[in-house]
Amino acid sequence: MDRRIKKNQEAIMNALIGLMAEKDFEKITINEIAERADVNRGTIYSHYADKYDLLDKCLQTHMEQLVQSCSPADETGLYPARDTLLRTFQLMEQNALFYTTLLTNKGVPSFRNHLQALMIRGIHEQIDQSHMDLGELQKDILAQFLSSATVGVIEWWFVQKMPCSAKDMTDQLWKLLELHQMLPQGKLN
Incomplete structure (x- = not known):
């Protein structure tokens, strides 16, 4: 171009x-x-x-940038590594005006839906690629739960004018996933 x-x-x-x-x-x-x-x-x-x-x-441009920057090709499994989550928050922090504006502008409620749909697709792909046995959990419900919780935390971060750093957000979200045993034992660190 x-x-x-x-x-x-x-x-x-x-x-x-x-x-x-x-x-x-x-x-x-x-x-x-x-x-x-x-x-x-x-x-x-x-x-x-x-x-x-x-x-x-x-x-579309910002979503593609988010996917490219935050989805390493060498990771497998249902859950991202901590450094992938950190890169995601850092990219969002660097583009704070964009994310804050679209998450708080009442004229564009669809952005939150786009972000959550992107996460749901990613979670579905990771579940399918990992062939993980979810036991009694249904894939759709797990994807909805994880994406809703994560998007809710991201939205809170921007609405509250980013009261902590990208690293602190990563640490807090990671601890929540650990606390609620949402991470397999091999992925805790």
């Missing part, structure tokens, strides 16, 4: 997120996005059909 195109797209997406931090998504106009991104309306329309398409592409 041409560097200029990439730079424009990043500026447009950053402008959208910046505006969403200030007001509801529904009240944002293409003109405001263009002005904030320092591009003309035509540039936005050359990349996106409308502001909804822009939001979808923005979500």
Whole structure:
């Protein structure tokens, strides 16, 4: 991709997120996005059909970045290693404006659903790849429980304006999983 195109797209997406931090998504106009991104309306329309398409592409870009950065290819098993969880929180911390805005903006409740759906898919894949015997647990219920708890903790972290570091969040979530015996014995450290 041409560097200029990439730079424009990043500026447009950053402008959208910046505006969403200030007001509801529904009240944002293409003109405001263009002005904030320092591009003309035509540039936005050359990349996106409308502001909804822009939001979808923005979500997709950040979700892909999250998956690529936080899903090492060499890990197997149902549960991630502690350092994978730490990388996830660090990436979110680095992109705090994006995550805070989308988790707290009432105009975009679908973001939480996107994040949870991503986690559910990942948990399902890990269960399938590991061939783990879940005993009496149903895969769908386990995936829903783990994803809901984790997304709830992430949402709390951003809504509370990140009162602790990514490392502290990782340690706390890991301890919760250990406490409730959600980690197999071989994965506790």
